[in-house]
Amino acid sequence: MLIIALNGSPRANGNTAHLLRVVLDEVHALGATGVFIQVAELLAGLGHPFCRHCSSPCSGVCYRDTRLETVLRLFREADGLILGTPVYFGTVSAQLKALWDKTRALRKEKALLNVVGAGVVCGTSRFGGQETALRTLHAMMLSQGMTVVGDGHWSDDPGHYGCCAQQPAGEDPEAATRARVLARRVVEVAGATRPLRRRVPS
Numbered sequence: 001m002l003i004i005a006l007n008g009s010p011r012a013n014g015n016t017a018h019l020l021r022v023v024l025d026e027v028h029a030l031g032a033t034g035v036f037i038q039v040a041e042l043l044a045g046l047g048h049p050f051c052r053h054c055s056s057p058c059s060g061v062c063y064r065d066t067r068l069e070t071v072l073r074l075f076r077e078a079d080g081l082i083l084g085t086p087v088y089f090g091t092v093s094a095q096l097k098a099l100w101d102k103t104r105a106l107r108k109e110k111a112l113l114n115v116v117g118a119g120v121v122c123g124t125s126r127f128g129g130q131e132t133a134l135r136t137l138h139a140m141m142l143s144q145g146m147t148v149v150g151d152g153h154w155s156d157d158p159g160h161y162g163c164c165a166q167q168p169a170g171e172d173p174e175a176a177t178r179a180r181v182l183a184r185r186v187v188e189v190a191g192a193t194r195p196l197r198r199r200v201p202s
Contacts, residue, residue: 001032001079001190003183008085008096010040015122015169016084019179023082023120023163026183032190035074039099042068051101058104068102075106079190079197080116081146082182083137087121090129091136100140107144114196116189117141117148118182120163122175130164137162147196149189151182159185 005024009016017036024034043049048062055061063069075081085092106112119137121130138148138161152159163182165175 001187001194002035002074002077003027003032003080003082003186003190004035004037004074004078005082006037006039006084006096006099008039008083008093008099010093010095011086012038012040014086015165015167016086016120018169019120019122019163019165019175020082020084022176022179023183023186026180027187030184030187032079032187037071039095042066042071043095043098050098051104057108063102068099072103072106075103076109076111078112078115079194080118080186081112081141082118082120082186083141084120085133085137087123087129087133090132092133092140097140103144110145112141113145113198114193115144115146116186116193117144117146118150118162118186120165120179120182122165122167122169124167126166128166131161134161134164147189147193149182149185151178151185153181153184153188155184156181 005020027034085096119134121133123130150159163178165172
């Protein structure tokens with residue numbers, strides 16, 4: 001089982017990265033493979049980091065022969081994607097949105113259909129837009145046909161939208177707990193829905 005964590009923060013070792021690494025530690029403890037990807041690094045290697053809708057359907061020409069092309073190939077093999085972002089003005093980072101806009105070709109292929117998706121967010125304030133940012137993550141994933149889950153599990157409680165933290169995330173004990181619950185939920189649902197993820201056309 002492959003679970004990919006996308007760090008949408010421009011900081012490679014900031015609060016969002018911390019939360020995603022807590023998630024991946026639990027993913028690994030459950031026997032799944034977890035991969036951490038720094039979104040800003042993928043965009044830095046592109047001539048056009050933002051989608052210009054240069055072709056329809058998307059040909060992927062703007063990221064051909066780049067690391068992003070390799071990463072999007074990996075997306076096609078994923079059982080779960082966990083999107084992480086800091087809260088910027090109540091929503092997701094520009095870096096994460098720019099990357100997601102580049103996944104138009106995956107939508108055409110239905111490559112992420114039934115892949116399990118979840119989100120982690122961190123804000124400066126306790127009530128600083130975490131839930132609105134999570135809802136944006138959910139909308140992005142639902143537009144790919146993904147199976148979106150929150151941070152609920154039989155071993156804990158039904159949960160909420162996902163893992164929300166206040167910075168510094170490493171000092172927010174509730175955030176670490178919810179990150180681990182989220183990991184358990186993603187792995188559980190990814191295992192249960194594996195037959196739904198057809199990788200070849202029927």
